Amino acid sequence: MELDSRKKAILYAIIRNYQETGEPVGSRTISKLSELSVSPATIRNEMADLEELGLIIQPHTSAGRIPTDKGYRLYVDELMKDQKLLPASMSDQTAILKRVDRVEELLMQMAKLLAKSTRYATMVTGPTYSGNKLKYLQLSPMGTGKLLAVIVLDGNIIKNNIFDIGEDISDETVLSLNLLLNNNLNGLRLEEINLGIITKIKEEAGAYADIVSKVLDAVASAIGTDEKPKVYTSGARNIFQYPELSGGDTASEIISTLEEKEDLGAALADVHELTDKHDIQVYIGDEVPVDSMKDCSVVTATYELTSGVRGKIGIIGPKRMDYERVVSTIKDTMSQLDTIFKKENGEE
Amino acid sequence: MELDSRKKAILYAIIRNYQETGEPVGSRTISKLSELSVSPATIRNEMADLEELGLIIQPHTSAGRIPTDKGYRLYVDELMKDQKLLPASMSDQTAILKRVDRVEELLMQMAKLLAKSTRYATMVTGPTYSGNKLKYLQLSPMGTGKLLAVIVLDGNIIKNNIFDIGEDISDETVLSLNLLLNNNLNGLRLEEINLGIITKIKEEAGAYADIVSKVLDAVASAIGTDEKPKVYTSGARNIFQYPELSGGDTASEIISTLEEKEDLGAALADVHELTDKHDIQVYIGDEVPVDSMKDCSVVTATYELTSGVRGKIGIIGPKRMDYERVVSTIKDTMSQLDTIFKKENGEE
């Protein structure tokens, strides 16, 4: 059986209507709603075909139809239109990303903003700094037998670590270590700090090889704290708007997953090749890589702050979410982010 | 009418029973349950009195009684017994605080632990650093016209700030500024850095007074980011266990408040005088200073990491929460925290 254009139109109409109402939609509704002027009976015939194709089902005899996961998939892949959103600056919700100093705050703000404008739950993972360059490394003596290492990465991301070195060293030694380390490491990407370089530095450090070793450990662990990237979430309460999610354990499970955050980070992190511009991906129902969200759909995208500093955002809603609006909202937010960030960088 | 000891016993029994079941409790139940051996009829007479005193009510005729807010208040103030909890190390839930490096992680862990062992929702505010001393201040040139300030407080709390100074300065100047600032500021509490000291430093800085001024601004703003202290929450899902909270909008409101966190921080922050050891306070129903939680009870306590570094924790549950268990769990956790922290400090 072929999917002719009328069947597509009907499927489209069913999905759009179900998105709004959350109720199974019947043949009469479609007949009145859609611009193709055919009788309910005709629609019924077509719907029977669509059901046979596995694109829609009846929750029970004598109910209207609702889309299946497969139906949504087809919708997302082929039927969905590129919706043009009003520029955020002109829309009534004034959902505009403000420039803030700290990346952390910006991401939190982004999560909130997306939650507000999509009216779904959102998550934003903190950026991974892979590919980032070491800009500056500063050691300072900190009391007895301790050193403070301040590590500055490209893009002015700052990390600290205080660690034991087990012995007191003089200020001059610290100074020369600083010099040594900066000379050898500055400008390198973190992956580039390999054994060869480490050995070389140790040789030059002579008697202080041990300390160098500890410093490098400290650097690794300071960076390493971002191995499990932070996840910011917002709009959890929006889950309650959708009866299909708020009933039973589902809501509880979802809220809990959003709260724990670890699972989210892991699930979002797994794929990281950039296909197109923002790498927008749609996961429907069972496709969602988080167990507790198998009743949801999740739309993810990749953002980029500065070159190589990337993270993921995700919008979590019911399967009948308004994919078109979500996608265009994401795009809009991304372009705001681009503007802000290019500008912010440009100013430096 | 007086509250004789039998009435108290009955009230106690009603509250304890209602805590377990969540169902209105009738005279028969009390008669069987409580050790005072009187007939249901007698209990009924007493219950009528308790109702007249406003300590319990009937949800409707021919239902059992449930405690009123006033009833709970009396319970908490007078009836509640000090429950001795098994030491956490011996209990089955192995809810033991582990020592971790970063304060942030420790607090998050504490929120989770409390949520797990009380089975209610929890919140933990980040510490306020008032009273903390400046241990070390480090300026480093950072590209053109920028300085990196690293601020270390007592207890090895580290803050960063990168800021513009509008002009290039030589490494030597930075070095001497470092010296100047450290000589004048180290060991001071943050409130002690007043105009007098600032003026003095500026005078000594001579031509670099402007820069000093900017550095101090940077210090202030780095510290200032904690004016709205961070709030960590956990166990939101526990709300769903209690029908009186999970129905209607209540759950949604609570979850949303927990997620937003700002309101929580504000509400917890308002009182900060330490009355007794941990300053445990119980807010029942309308007493709770957060609107969305008027149907809940909240138990708060103050923790102290190092001297003067204090924050609050809060346990959020239904009004019929097990106050005794919550209080003893808090005490237990606090003493764990003390142990860890004294030790951690001792090691330094």
Next chain:
DNA sequence: TGTTAGCACTCTGATAATTTGAGTGCTAAC
């Protein structure tokens, strides 16, 4: 005077019966 048994009364919550209405599939006519 406090306690208790007995009893009529009340109200909720569960279960069952009934009704309504939306929606379908099928058939036959166009």
Next chain:
DNA sequence: GTTAGCACTCAAATTATCAGAGTGCTAACA
């Protein structure tokens, strides 16, 4: 291929019924 008509189905809403828990009151009792 399309449509009107119609019998049929099923969920959801409405109503009826019933059992049970719990009460308040009264009168008897210690």
